[in-house]
Amino acid sequence: MAPKKTLSNWLNNRYLLIIRNEENFADKHSVAFTYARVVLIGVSLFLLLMTGALFLSRTLLAQWFDPLFEQMEVNRQIIELATAVDSLELEVARKDVFINNIKAIVHGEDSIEGGTPREEMSLTGEQKLQEANREDLTYKAAVVDSQFRMEYEQLDQTAVSSIRSGNDQMPELFFITPLNGIVSSPFDNRLGHYGVDVVAKTNEPVKSVADGTVIFASWTMDSGYVIYIQHRNNLISVYKHNSALLKKVGNFVNAGEIVSIIGNSGELSNGPHLHFELWYNGNPVNPEDFVSF
Template sequence: MAKDNKKSKLKQKLTDKYRLVILNEDTFQERFSLKLSRLNVFVLGGVFSIILITLTTLLIAFTSLREYIPGYSSTELKRKATRLTYESDSLKTKLAILENYAKAIKPVLTGEIEPEDIDSVQAESQKKRIDESKLNATKTDSLFREQVEDDDLFLFTNGANDKANIVFFAPVTGSITQKFDAVEKHYAIDIVAKTDTPVKAVADGTVIFAEWTAETGYVIMVQHSSEFVSVYKHNGNLLKNQGDFVKSGEVIASVGSTGELTTGPHLHFELWNNGYPVNPVNYIDFE
């Protein structure tokens, strides 16, 4: 009975009604009144606390304020870390080259290998003097040289297969802002598209590269038949990994604007054949 009385008293305390009244201090006129109970105050306080905690969490998670919290790294810091990683790899490569050079030249400096006799080398070179008069090009030689230089100027297009044995699928459709220009060494075309637009494989093949680069952001490369390789740069994210097999028209990435050399949301698309860059417009209809 005592327990029941305690429970009833506790329930009575929680459910007892109270009135909150706001009065005019001079006239004592009632301006505002509100009925409350202890239970209502606890419930409202709990709901308000949950909402406040949720809003604070969302504010930190989806805004730049999280960069001021210990443990979070800024986007600029990630970019610098990536660039420093590539620079350190380059320094390691240069250091390895210098070490190999030092090992190669060390026997000469320490006397383990005797240098060749300079006088004998000079004598041998005098015996092999070249008649400079024979080096003057004739008119026929000059014309032939000009023809060869013109042919070699665009060797990357003549050396590639002009006719593909496979049918290519457009990676994205849209307007081309920068065309293939061999003179400017822009061996690709830039296609403007909205962010997160699906990027599709131009043909069946195997992913041979899918990584982040500092200059061109997320890059994916696919090896196709007939010695074709397609390259997709500045992607927002990658949906395939190295070694994955993809079908023609399968989504492999999304349009983005990543990398230091990007100029906005677009796809930088390259097509290579037998090691030479070719104009993708000759093989694919992008409109």
């Protein structure tokens, strides 16, 4: 009895394909094969054809026969263009804020704080904390300025009148003119105006009247951007309503060195000018007695 053939035997049986000449039956070519090899080659060719057909259907054939392909391409380009336009709008808004700040500084006005509405909405918690800290520092600076004035107002007026005589006489010092301009409002301690207001051209630099060290440089509610400079012999010069400060606390400045830019900052300012004060031994003196504007 012949053994029963299995699928494995059927696939692995070796066969020989012979190609002969029809006229003389001469062997031309022969190929050895098994059904397993034929199945493997067939499956490989099928997968290759399917892959090629899928690739063509998504690329070349889609462009030729799919009516939605062109619309999909147009939609994709529209989305890319919309994204690019949105980015350009945001960049233009940022540049507008920057240009407006420059214009404000050029005209002696306060710079425009903040950015575009989208940027304000996207502030992180850390940025909000930094903003709160900045506002707290601004409030503290205003308190320092107010306390400075309060201490003077509590002084006896006789002490003010005596600083030009006796041992309290102000030492002979050579002062640099902080700003060349016109004095629009003179010194008058009876009215609480402890300095002089000097009007000059927009964006004029403000100079230190003598060598000294910056002891205060910040923004206050009343006087805007303010800078105090401590000089020798217990003398302090004060520069208020600036549009920008160029020095920081602790910086040493030489006589004639630019420390700020004339401006119109603060609630007590009604136009671009410099409010300049001189304080000797804690008392205000008339700057026009020592400085020629």
